Amino acid sequence: MKDWFTIDEIDSETYIISEYRHWEETHAYLLKGKEKSLLIDTGLGICDITEAVKGLTDTPIAAAATHIHWDHIGGHGLFSEFYAHKEELDWLDGGFPLSDKTVKEMVVDRCDLPEGFDIDKYEMFQGTPSRILKDGDIINIGGRTVEVLHTPGHSPGHMCFWEKERKYLFTGDLVYKGTLFAYYPSTDPEAYLESLEKTALFSAKRVFPAHHSLDIQPEIILRMRDELKKLKDKGKLCHGSGTFDYGDWAIWL
Numbered sequence: 001m002k003d004w005f006t007i008d009e010i011d012s013e014t015y016i017i018s019e020y021r022h023w024e025e026t027h028a029y030l031l032k033g034k035e036k037s038l039l040i041d042t043g044l045g046i047c048d049i050t051e052a053v054k055g056l057t058d059t060p061i062a063a064a065a066t067h068i069h070w071d072h073i074g075g076h077g078l079f080s081e082f083y084a085h086k087e088e089l090d091w092l093d094g095g096f097p098l099s100d101k102t103v104k105e106m107v108v109d110r111c112d113l114p115e116g117f118d119i120d121k122y123e124m125f126q127g128t129p130s131r132i133l134k135d136g137d138i139i140n141i142g143g144r145t146v147e148v149l150h151t152p153g154h155s156p157g158h159m160c161f162w163e164k165e166r167k168y169l170f171t172g173d174l175v176y177k178g179t180l181f182a183y184y185p186s187t188d189p190e191a192y193l194e195s196l197e198k199t200a201l202f203s204a205k206r207v208f209p210a211h212h213s214l215d216i217q218p219e220i221i222l223r224m225r226d227e228l229k230k231l232k233d234k235g236k237l238c239h240g241s242g243t244f245d246y247g248d249w250a251i252w253l
Helices: 086-092 100-108 189-200 219-233
Strands: 006-011 014-019 026-032 037-040 061-064 081-085 131-133 138-140 145-150 159-163 168-172 178-181 206-209 243-245 249-252
Touching: 026 206, 081 086, 086 131, 189 219, 219 249
Parallel strands: 037 061, 061 081, 081 131, 168 206, 178 249
Antiparallel strands: 006 014, 014 026, 026 037, 138 145, 145 159, 159 168, 243 249
């Protein structure tokens, strides 16, 4: 399972751990503090993400999920300390709205699977968080703090993470280049717009998405907000409206 993860350095204390061999091109982020490190999302769970991060930090690692979807919590079981939002605790206790069969189909879909990977042994992580997060909470990892932003829309308990000192915004599945998903019954298109309006208020210098291209600028948040406002004004910001393509991003409602 060598060469599954690609590691990029943002700065000397912040790293991107990417899974480019799956079509979703999932990114996790390691933030190093003096007392512990914070791992924002843990990827697909196809390979052991601890193998990727163990050479990057010697402090204990806490894992925080932007949301409880299989492609963001795949490695959560490898960490004794992990955080989640209260709105999705039932998804960590057998209540996830997709079947195990469907999840496994998505794991292997358009994926250059590593030799030795057995999909029959794959299980979506279930467990009890060591800390339940809410909007406005501060995560202090020692000389470095991150603010929790509750940003529902893609999922009920979706969170972005804002680091004011560096002006880094980790956006999870709220913002990325590609097709944003807001058509599942568990999504809320109008809440999606409200979350974009919320994150647009922050003066981010860098935006770090959970999927696809890392060549992304903060202005995309404003463009997404403005286009969703137009859809709302036309009565189309609702499930079943279809897919709307804006060039470097689209939204499926």
